[in-house]
Amino acid sequence: MNSFEFAAAPLRCPEAYGPNANLNQKRCYQLAQEFFKGGARRARERHGREQELIRRLEGPASQPMREQLWAYEGLSESKYLRFLRTKEELSNYTTIKTIGKGYFGEVKLVRKKQDGGVYALKRLVKTEMVSTGQLPRVRAERDAMAESESVWVVKLHTTFQDSTSLYLLMEFLPGGDLMGLLIKYQIFSEDITRFYAAEMIMAIEAIHSLGFVHRDIKPDNILLDQYGHIKLADFGLSKSSRKDHDSSYYRELLQRPGSSSQAPNRNSVNIDEISLTVSNRAQINTWRQCRRLMAHSTVGTPDYIAPELLAGQGYSFEIDWWSLGTIIYECLVGWAPFASDNPTDTYTKIINWPQTFFFPDDIRLHPTAINLIQSLIRNPEARLGRVAGAAELKAHPFFAGVDFTSLRRISAPFRPHLASDTDTSCFPVDELPQGEGFGNGGGGGGDGDRPPATAAGGGGGGEGGLVTPDMVLPFIGYTFKRFEKSFM
Amino acid sequence: MSNIFSGINARLRGTSSKAGSARSPISPISDDGRLNTPGAVPRKSKSSANLSSSSASLSSRVLPLPASPALSQTISMTSTGDEILHSYRLPTPLPMWLNPAHAKHIVKGNFMTLSARPKSVDQGEWVAHQVVEHYRNLWNFVQVVYENEADGKSICTATTCPRMSAGPNHSYTWLNARFEPIELPAIEYIALMQRWISGKVDDTKMFPTDAAGISFSHHPNIANTALLSGPDEWVGKRSGFPKEFHSICQTIFLQMFRVYSHLYWAHFVEPFYHLNLEKQLNSCFSHFLLTATALDMLKPPALEPMQPLLDLWAANGTFPPESKAYEYANVKAGTRLLQLGGMS
Numbered sequence: 001m002n003s004f005e006f007a008a009a010p011l012r013c014p015e016a017y018g019p020n021a022n023l024n025q026k027r028c029y030q031l032a033q034e035f036f037k038g039g040a041r042r043a044r045e046r047h048g049r050e051q052e053l054i055r056r057l058e059g060p061a062s063q064p065m066r067e068q069l070w071a072y073e074g075l076s077e078s079k080y081l082r083f084l085r086t087k088e089e090l091s092n093y094t095t096i097k098t099i100g101k102g103y104f105g106e107v108k109l110v111r112k113k114q115d116g117g118v119y120a121l122k123r124l125v126k127t128e129m130v131s132t133g134q135l136p137r138v139r140a141e142r143d144a145m146a147e148s149e150s151v152w153v154v155k156l157h158t159t160f161q162d163s164t165s166l167y168l169l170m171e172f173l174p175g176g177d178l179m180g181l182l183i184k185y186q187i188f189s190e191d192i193t194r195f196y197a198a199e200m201i202m203a204i205e206a207i208h209s210l211g212f213v214h215r216d217i218k219p220d221n222i223l224l225d226q227y228g229h230i231k232l233a234d235f236g237l238s239k240s241s242r243k244d245h246d247s248s249y250y251r252e253l254l255q256r257p258g259s260s261s262q263a264p265n266r267n268s269v270n271i272d273e274i275s276l277t278v279s280n281r282a283q284i285n286t287w288r289q290c291r292r293l294m295a296h297s298t299v300g301t302p303d304y305i306a307p308e309l310l311a312g313q314g315y316s317f318e319i320d321w322w323s324l325g326t327i328i329y330e331c332l333v334g335w336a337p338f339a340s341d342n343p344t345d346t347y348t349k350i351i352n353w354p355q356t357f358f359f360p361d362d363i364r365l366h367p368t369a370i371n372l373i374q375s376l377i378r379n380p381e382a383r384l385g386r387v388a389g390a391a392e393l394k395a396h397p398f399f400a401g402v403d404f405t406s407l408r409r410i411s412a413p414f415r416p417h418l419a420s421d422t423d424t425s426c427f428p429v430d431e432l433p434q435g436e437g438f439g440n441g442g443g444g445g446g447d448g449d450r451p452p453a454t455a456a457g458g459g460g461g462g463e464g465g466l467v468t469p470d471m472v473l474p475f476i477g478y479t480f481k482r483f484e485k486s487f488m
Numbered sequence: 489m490s491n492i493f494s495g496i497n498a499r500l501r502g503t504s505s506k507a508g509s510a511r512s513p514i515s516p517i518s519d520d521g522r523l524n525t526p527g528a529v530p531r532k533s534k535s536s537a538n539l540s541s542s543s544a545s546l547s548s549r550v551l552p553l554p555a556s557p558a559l560s561q562t563i564s565m566t567s568t569g570d571e572i573l574h575s576y577r578l579p580t581p582l583p584m585w586l587n588p589a590h591a592k593h594i595v596k597g598n599f600m601t602l603s604a605r606p607k608s609v610d611q612g613e614w615v616a617h618q619v620v621e622h623y624r625n626l627w628n629f630v631q632v633v634y635e636n637e638a639d640g641k642s643i644c645t646a647t648t649c650p651r652m653s654a655g656p657n658h659s660y661t662w663l664n665a666r667f668e669p670i671e672l673p674a675i676e677y678i679a680l681m682q683r684w685i686s687g688k689v690d691d692t693k694m695f696p697t698d699a700a701g702i703s704f705s706h707h708p709n710i711a712n713t714a715l716l717s718g719p720d721e722w723v724g725k726r727s728g729f730p731k732e733f734h735s736i737c738q739t740i741f742l743q744m745f746r747v748y749s750h751l752y753w754a755h756f757v758e759p760f761y762h763l764n765l766e767k768q769l770n771s772c773f774s775h776f777l778l779t780a781t782a783l784d785m786l787k788p789p790a791l792e793p794m795q796p797l798l799d800l801w802a803a804n805g806t807f808p809p810e811s812k813a814y815e816y817a818n819v820k821a822g823t824r825l826l827q828l829g830g831m832s
């Protein structure tokens with residue numbers, strides 16, 4: 001009586017469908033994957049928080065304390081759920097000031113309308129990134145910042161996008177950057193250098209532990225919080241081993257029948273193309289001034305880049321330790337070891353570093369400082385940090401007596417004097433064009449009281465139908481929302 | 489009664505308790521009608537009528553039926569998997585998506601972790617969250633069949649799908665402005681449905697997003713957060729969700745279920761299988777079913793068009809035994825499907 005059989009599976013034939021269907025296929029494929037990846041991650045984290053709550057409720061807490069714990073947890077989880085449901089868009093923020101500018105966009109100090117919070121909002125223009133092959137770098141930056149819970153890494157609160165741009169909403173660090181401090185003080189004492197070097201070791205260790213190589217450690221990327229402690233930013237050049245950080249992965253996604261392959265040359269190192277760094281302030285140091293200006297260009301500065309990276313050879317985590325060596329040198333000496341009038345000369349000097357690297361005669365440095373720098377500015381095989389990572393650097397005599405675990409608790413040598421939570425005195429705002437909003441969608445008012453809509457937007461499923469698939473596809477998975485203890 | 493039938497028992501408990509009222513063709517209308525949404529009140533139309541007439545002819549051998557029984561009543565404790573499958577009056581050959589080889593997923597592990605409400609979170613807040621997540625997911629698939637190519641044609645058209653149907657036994661009508669049921673091409677039904685849902689979901693009175701209004705759930709052992717219970721209480725009240733929030737969400741889940749059902753019955757092969765998206769569809773839909781049933785947003789009578797897939801997912805381990813979706817499934821039928829697919 002068994003009459004059951006299954007309909008036979010046809011040969012799969014995706015070619016039978018039009019280009020839009022095939023692009024929607026890729027989109028759908030990726031979004032489903034992202035949904036479960038993100039959902040699983042959030043569920044895991046949620047579960048962890050709940051276990052922690054249960055543990056604390058079972059502890060010796062008093063009844064009022066238990067009530068408070070319970071309410072706190074419920075409220076912060078709920079706040080996060082609303083945050084997840086809220087569609088992020090530019091009009092949720094008002095621009096206060098432009099605080100940085102780079103080739104791909106700019107960084108603005110913004111205030112969130114709903115709760116008055118102050119953030120740094122970085123905008124990256126999609127078309128620029130697609131046409132110059134920068135997608136993997138954006139992805140890398142987003143991933144590095146999104147995954148890190150570290151106090152040493154600039155916190156990414158959320159990311160969102162519209163048809164033209166990607167936005168990264170980050171914590172605002174009012175203290176400016178190490179570059180600003182170097183411009184102001186020109187040279188640091190060994191004690192001060194030791195402090196920043198020690199903090200940089202912790203920061204580099206933090207991103208290495210996530211599997212990321214920063215690749216672009218430089219004074220402009222070392223930001224200072226309100227207490228004067230450092231955090232690493234600008235992971236535009238961060239490289240991890242994941243496949244979506246590989247340029248070829250994105251090319252494949254965008255590949256359409258008939259389109260000519262204009263693949264960017266992966267072997268060429270386009271230094272600094274994506275970094276959005278703070279621009280120059282005073283003219284104390286012309287060399288540094290040039291560095292600042294270069295940060296706006298596609299060329300950028302190779303000053304802190306390890307020779308093996310410039311040479312296009314294989315490289316790994318130790319390139320970041322080379323960069324640290326050059327920064328320590330700069331702090332103590334006053335300029336970067338391979339400083340030149342133009343990037344090409346710097347490039348040549350770095351490649352030929354055994355001939356070009358030297359300490360100036362007129363500057364007296366402690367032998368341990370010299371030894372530390374010499375063990376970092378060195379071939380990768382022999383470089384400090386090659387074998388045991390940060391631990392090797394921490395054990396160096398230059399850091400004798402430094403308690404690395406309590407660094408953030410000690411008082412920083414320079415603490416910014418801030419008048420308010422939107423004080424931008426540590427930023428070269430005067431040299432940046434202070435336009436309204438971000439140029440599209442109007443960040444600065446005029447957007448009325450339109451409530452933040454829930455996502456899944458109109459027929460376009462969130463992206464709108466006017467956008468070409470190229471502008472959507474590679475950016476899937478880009479959106480991110482972090483759970484904060486500060487949701488209270 | 490032997491415990492061999494525990495799966496069936498559970499299933500019968502799950503359905504029969506609701507079957508009496510909800511199986512009548514009137515009940516779904518009243519479910520939807522309560523919403524009072526002008527021009528956008530969908531209702532189930534043909535499924536029930538078709539069922540009673542055709543079931544007798546298709547499966548009379550195994551099922552000597554009275555005129556209009558609940559499906560669950562047609563399945564006795566001793567029904568074999570085959571008998572249950574026959575009672576579904578599925579087309580022959582069976583749809584490809586019932587083949588266990590094509591009912592697989594892109595994810596491993598327990599989907600329930602994704603839909604488990606954090607205990608301290610208010611139920612309304614959690615339902616709202618799930619509505620939005622599943623809506624985003626579903627729309628991702630709809631987009632594939634919905635969007636026009638350069639020639640102005642989409643995959644789902646008035647020609648391919650002149651009715652909003654879920655297989656031969658179920659189709660859905662839309663209520664027009666005068667509250668008359670009208671038959672629409674699936675694509676138009678889906679477009680109207682989408683507009684209606686986004687109207688609700690984007691309405692911050694219905695789905696508040698202001699962080700100021702939040703609350704937390706009642707903890708039984710923490711006395712002073714005790715809630716009033718009574719006619720003036722409703723799901724989500726503490727967190728500022730309106731009284732009709734719960735029933736609106738039920739309708740949203742029901743509508744989303746209908747769209748998923750249409751995608752399976754009409755578009756599983758074309759385009760999803762051809763485009764290598766069937767595992768993605770399976771994962772999103774099974775997650776949807778687990779969530780919707782766990783939150784009591786979807787109940788057995790409404791699940792009917794996809795019942796055999798529920799059965800299969802209960803049998804192949806997609807639905808954990810402790811889940812409501814598993815409870816609503818007929819594991820015997822699912823096990824039979826696994827056998828038929830050579831996967832038992």
